[in-house]
Amino acid sequence: MKRALLTLVCLLGFQTIFFAGNVSDTIYINSGQGLFVNGKQMPCKGFNSTPTYENRNAQLSVGIMDTLVLTIVNNDTILHGFDIRGISGYKDTLQQGDTLEVTFHSSTPRVCIYYDHINYPNNAYMGLAGILAVGANANTYYWNIKDHQSDWNDSIASGGVVDWLDYYPDYFTINGLSNPDINSDTTARVEGNIGDTILIFMANTGQAEHSIHFHGYHCEILYSTSSSMHAGRIKDTFPLKRMEGYLLRLVPHQTGEYPVHDHNLLSITGGGLYPFGMFLTILIQ
Numbered sequence: 001m002k003r004a005l006l007t008l009v010c011l012l013g014f015q016t017i018f019f020a021g022n023v024s025d026t027i028y029i030n031s032g033q034g035l036f037v038n039g040k041q042m043p044c045k046g047f048n049s050t051p052t053y054e055n056r057n058a059q060l061s062v063g064i065m066d067t068l069v070l071t072i073v074n075n076d077t078i079l080h081g082f083d084i085r086g087i088s089g090y091k092d093t094l095q096q097g098d099t100l101e102v103t104f105h106s107s108t109p110r111v112c113i114y115y116d117h118i119n120y121p122n123n124a125y126m127g128l129a130g131i132l133a134v135g136a137n138a139n140t141y142y143w144n145i146k147d148h149q150s151d152w153n154d155s156i157a158s159g160g161v162v163d164w165l166d167y168y169p170d171y172f173t174i175n176g177l178s179n180p181d182i183n184s185d186t187t188a189r190v191e192g193n194i195g196d197t198i199l200i201f202m203a204n205t206g207q208a209e210h211s212i213h214f215h216g217y218h219c220e221i222l223y224s225t226s227s228s229m230h231a232g233r234i235k236d237t238f239p240l241k242r243m244e245g246y247l248l249r250l251v252p253h254q255t256g257e258y259p260v261h262d263h264n265l266l267s268i269t270g271g272g273l274y275p276f277g278m279f280l281t282i283l284i285q
């Protein structure tokens, strides 16, 4: 009996260590009217978790060594693409109504950006870019940072041409929301306790540069899409060029409610009004 039990424990242990799990997810490419702070509306697109358009892109997550089986459905009326930034082998296209299945896995924790590479950067700019997190824990948050020049959304949606050298954005969002609404997004607004290990998967999927500043706390970079040299740095400000991201670890040392905002101060406005942009708080108790 003892021997049988030992064998069972060994087998279970073996399974835990060597057999990674599968997770599956489906995302839909949707078109719609995005609702922004101050009641502003503009045409947008998104990779959403249902066939109905919303400003927020699906937040994809997979464990280290696990496999994500991802189904992408083109629910829009035009050709779209799917790719994962910085990783080869994923680039593919979907005609209207098409479905694509991809499998993804990573042996290390990281943040990835999945996006539409067709007509780049226009489709990604219209909203088709989201975060794929590898190695999330129970205290994980997602900050998908975007910017829009509202009249350009109208132009691009109606087939117009824009000159990216003249880009001057006027709306700034995290997960499709601006201050003050962003503080109601439980996947964005960090809430925790002293000593927690909090992970923040942050990506700039807009077309402007941003520089995210933490008041009250420093974070350690666990992974950076732009350079392996960044890992291990402990700082309070994180500059993000377009389509770059960080995986940050925050272990709070003090209680309080502290702001996090973009140090490019234009980005803490919305429609020209302060503080309706990239501005949220961290609450540590």
Ligand SMILES: [Cu+2]
Binding pocket: 213, 214, 215, 261, 263
């Ligand atoms: Cu600041």
